[in-house]
Amino acid sequence: MKTFKRKTNKINFIKIFKIAAGSSAAILFADFLGLKYSASAGIITLLSIQDTKKETLVVAGKRFLSFLLALLTAYVLFRIFGYHTITFGVFLLVFITESYVFHLQEGIAMCSVLVTHFLIEKDMGTAFIWNETLIMIVGTFVGILLNLYMPGNSDAVKADMRLIENDMKIILGKLSECILSNRDTVKSDESKNCCTLDKDFNDLDDYLREAFSRAYDNMNNTLLSDTRYYIQYFTMRKTQVNILKHIKEQLCLLTIVPRQASPIASFLNTVREQFHEYNNAEKLLGELEQIKSGFRREQNPVTREEFENRAVLYIILYDLENFLNIKKSFVNNISFNQIITYWKTDD
Template sequence: MKFIGFRTLKTGIGAALAIIIAKELGLEYAASAGIITILSIQKTRKKSFKIALRRIGICILALTIAIILFGIFSYNEIIFGAFLLIFIPLAVKFNGEDSIVVSSVLVSHLLVEKSIELPLIWNELALMFVGVSVALILNFYMPNLEERIKEEQVFIENAIKEILLRMAEVMRGENICEEGDVVFTSLEDRLRAARKLSYINLNNNFIADESYYVKYMEMRMRQLAVLKDMREHFRDDFANYEQAIIMGNFTDKVASSIYEENSAEGLLSDLYKLRETYRNMELPKSREEFESRASLFQFLNDIEQFLKIKNEFIREIR
C-alpha cells in the first residue's frame, strides 16, 4: 500500500512552488497561490485545463463585481455579503461553483486592504495565474496508463473465455453449474476499474485520439450484461438433450474466438445455421423438454446479441 499517492505528491510540491514563485514576484498574500494550486490539481489534463480557464474567468467576474460595489459604497462586511449575494448565483450560472471559494478569498483581500487600486487588482489576478499555472505544469505529466489498460484487456478476455468454457462444459455434462462464480464477480470488478482507467487515459490526451480503449471497455461492459442474461437462462438439465451438446460445442467456439480483433462475422453466420438446424429438429416430447429447449433457444439469442455487440464495435473502429 502506497503511503503517498502521485497526485498527493504533485499537490505538495505544487503548493510550495506556487508560494515561492508568488513571493519571488513580490505578490501580497502569496499563500493564496498555494491554495489555488491545491484546488486546481485534477486527475486528468483536460479537467485541469478546463478548471484553470474557468477559474480565471470566474476570478475576473468576482473582481469586477467587487470593484463596482466597493467603489460605489464602502469597504465593510455588509458590502462583502452583498458581493456574495450577487457573485455566487452568477458563478453557478456559468458553472463556476468550484471557483466560488477561491475568488471570494481573493476579493476578501480587497476588503482587508480597503483598496481597489490597480496594483492590488493585478496582485489578485497574478495570484490566480500563478496558482493555476503551476497546477497545469505539474498536471502536464501523467503516468502512462496504456500498458495497464492492455493488461486489463488480457484479463477481461481470459475471464470471459473461462466463463463461456465453463458454460459449454456444463451443457455437455462435463461439469456442474456454479452459481455466483468467482470468475464472474472478478470480471465485473476488473472491467469497471478498467473502464475508469480508459476514461482517465482519454482525458489525459489533448491531441491523440485515445477513444479506442473507452469504446472497447464499453463494448465489454455491454457483453457483460449479456453474460448475466445468459446465466439467467442457464439450466442444469441442458445436458439431457442433444441440442445442448451442439450448443456447448458452439459456445466453445465462441470462447476460443473472444480475442480483441475478431469481428465475430463468421461466428454469426454459424449461429444462423445453428438456429435453422434447431428449427428442423424433432419437437419436444414433454413439458420438461419444452421448457429446457426454450431456455436453450433463449441462450442462443443471448449469444447472438453477445456477438453482435462485438461486431458493431469492430465496424465502429474501422
C-alpha cells in the first residue's frame, strides 16, 4: 500500500509573503491618509490574513463588531473614571468578559491595542475615534484584499480521492487473499495475523484525515460555488473503511475458513475490480443477493464450530451489503449539478 507522509511542517510561503507585503502596504496607506499610530494598521493586516477566504471574512466581521464594543466600553469608562492605567485595567476586565459572552474573542488583542491609543492621547473625541476607525478599516481591508487570491487545491483533493480508492482496493484484495490462503485449514495464531491489516488501515486513516482537511480548505476558499461534494465523498469512504475494519475483525474470529467462504473471497475481488467513484453499486448488490441465496440453500451446519463459523460468514455478507448500500445512497443523494460538475472522466 502506498503510504502517506503527513505535511505538518510545510511552510506556507504565500501566506508569509502576504503578511509581510500586506502589513507594509497597510502602514504606507495609513501614513498617506495622515493617521496617527499607522503601524497598528500593519498589525491588523497581519492578524486579518487567515488560512482560507471564508475564515478571513468571518474573523474580519467578528473583529469589527468587537471594535465597536471596545469603543463603547472604553468611552463610558474613560468618561467616568478618567484616562488612568487603573481605568484601562477595568476596561480589560469588562471588555474581555463581554467578548467571551458575545463570542468575539478574536478581537480582544487587537482592540485592546487600539484602546491604548485613547489612553496615551487622553482623547476620545470624534476626530480621534475616526482615526482609530480608519486604522481598523485600512488594516482589515488590505488583509481581505490580499486573501482574495488563494491557490486552489482541487487537483490535490482529486488526487486524494484516487489514492484512497487505490488503497481501499488493495485492502479488499488482501481480505480476499486472507480467506483463500486459509480455506479449509485450522487457523493458527500466526495465520490470524495475515488479516490484521493494522498498518494498512492506520495509513489509510491518516490519509483520510489529511484529505478531509484539504477538502474543507478547498470548500472555505471557494465562496461562490458549492464544493461540499468532496466532503460528502470522503465521509462516505470513511464509513466504508470502518466496515472493512469490521470485516477484518470477523475474519480473525474464524477458527476455520469453510468452503462457503470462497464465494465471498471471489466477490471481494469483484468489488475491488469495480471499485470507483462513479459506480452506483446496484449491479454488485444484485450479485451479493445471489450469494446470500446460495448460502440459504446450503445444508445446516452439523457441529457447533461449523455453526459459529457460518454465522461469522453471514455477518460478513451483511457487512458487504451495508458497504455497498452506503455507496448506492451516496450516488442517489448527490445532485444532478454535482454529477455534471464532478463526474468528469478526465482521469
